[in-house]
Amino acid sequence: MGGGHGLYQTLVAARLSAPESITAVVTVADDGGSSGRLRRELGIIPPGDLRMALAALASDDEEGSLWAKTLQHRFGGNGALAGHAVGNLLIAGLADVLGDEQAALDKIAELTRSHGRVVPMCNQPLEIEAEVAGLDDDPRVIRSVRGQVAVATTPGTVRRVRLIPDRPEACGSAVSAINAADLVTLGPGSWFSSVIPHLLIPGIVEALNNTDALKVVVLNLSAEPGETQGFSSERHIHMLSQHAPSLRIDRILVDSDAIPTSSERSYLERAAAGLGADIVFEDLRTQDGNGHWLNKHDPSKLSAALMSLYRSARPGLTSD
Template sequence: MKWIQWMRPGLQVKRWALVGFSGIILMALSFTVLMRDFKWSFTNGTALLVGVAGVTLTIFGFYKVMASIMNIFSTSISIQGRGTPLKPNLVHDIKLRARGPKVVVIGGGTGLSVLLRGLKLFTSNITAIVTVADDGGGSGKLREDLGMLPPGDIRNCILALAEMEPTMEKLLQYRFEEGSLKGQSFGNLFIASMNGISNNFEDAVKSMSEVLAVRGQVLPVTLENVTLYAKLENGRIIKGESNIPYKSLEDKSPIERVFIKPKESEAVGDAVEAILNADIVVLGPGSLYTSIIPNLLIKNIRNSLLNTEAIKVYIPNVMTQPGETDGYGAYKHVEALYNHCSGLSLDYVIVNTGDIPKEVREKYLLEGAKLIGFSEEDGNSLKSKDIDIIQDNLIEIKKDYVRHDAIKLSKIIVRLVKG
């Protein structure tokens, strides 16, 4: 029915306008009763009470209307930048995103942040659940020095979902080039500062998200100080997320499995709730063994994935990763997910079928990376697991780096929910 659609949650203007209009009606009824006495007597207590209620509702309703409108304009300014004329359809776009599907994305690394930049154009109801197993680079140093969880992947996801001016994003991504802070990003230090004044890392992330007007929410998968280990096929045990691919290459031995310590780490409660209430849960894109699977090893995450009624989708990377997925096709990625998360069942796998220019391919070959293939055998194996396959050219190349086309990928994800 049209009136139900009219009252659906959106920008929260119509509901408050209705409150204000109701106040006007109450005032009119009150004054009608009072005007019957030409002496303007206030002896009719009921009429007076109705009138006061009407005035109160009118003031409150239209105050909330103005507050909602100001919020729309502040959001619009943060999206387009100060001094830029507002686009005529921007308010409508914000309203549509507020009604968008509830999407949970699980992973870490560059792949996750790339996807989030596309998804936020279609829905504001996004939850990014991010690995905290990282122990390399600036994040690893802060983890070691301050005893905090690694902020790097969290930072990238917050920036991907934030509505901010380009200058602010450049500032938060800035890396110091000299001194004791060399290689450290300002954004990591921002989160470290928030962590210092907050109750815990989760609160710090939420506070930073509020400051940067994040659309959706970014959550660490756990608040426990987890360490990622890998067992190679030659039997060697590797400690530390950043060491795993290098030691695998050094030994010329593929990864057999990965595991975490402490083994019984608890997930963040909001992450579990988001998965259970989601319309669709997306695993990836991202590093298979060091960004995606570590999240699935958190027992509450595994249980919520088994119990949710949401559509479950996996998106493999476009390129293989040396020391992690050398020679992997689409099915071998899924096989690794199933081996590490017993009972998991996927509904869809979204695979790239596009090619890349010769010069870009040669650049990646020098690093030991190739396009992840999708063979007829891959297709048959996935179908045997009752997994539907979505194939498309999903490649976008920026500065000779191969990435997923975030907008095309996001359209596919939203379309799966809408059917």
């Protein structure tokens, strides 16, 4: 569950674990770039995050790789197509032809020989509205900021977010996937625009609390400029509890180098206890070709960590 680049990395990690099936449950509140233009012009759910998930799950063979590259390709120039991703247009066109956006996503999954299915968290386009402090001379003044792009780039401090419309209905396929899953992950990603929106849909939270799956939150490696600037790891967890007080999670996966001191780890563990979760520290960060650490999860490390958590929670499993 998630959106954008964070979900992309998690799906690549999931593929490395070779599960029987993968379902990507994707946010639908993007209002920027190509997705925002198609959303406004056609009234569809924004396709960008859905497209990225389809690309992440595409087959590694020559045909699948070609489709994945094509889905992600953006037109250049200055004309009407400038900035549009091919995959966004393909999703929009197939949805129009087939009369159903889920049918369009499933058809593209066939073309890419996908390793899994991509479903929206909700079948209608949503807006994010945030309560933001620090936009006035008086830091106590709270202003409303609306739109995913505006929230992600605000120079203020986000206190809380909500969805418009409020309490939308969850996509039935998303609920079914959560209920049937063995392992559910939430995050990493843009905390207020890709992660928390899932928790503002009552049907999603209910499914998470009812499923027998192992539920794992993958914490971001660091705060993000704009959206969570200055947030500690502990505060990231408190935000989950604040937006979904009834939510219960099993594990919170944290990069071992992100929280260096024992006191910080203790604060984090207390915050996790509010969700009923245990903190697990693992080496998750990737390196570039020169050995420099990047602010990006390594899919191989993430895959190994998730499978270790799953096996420890299901001790009857074999190494296969």
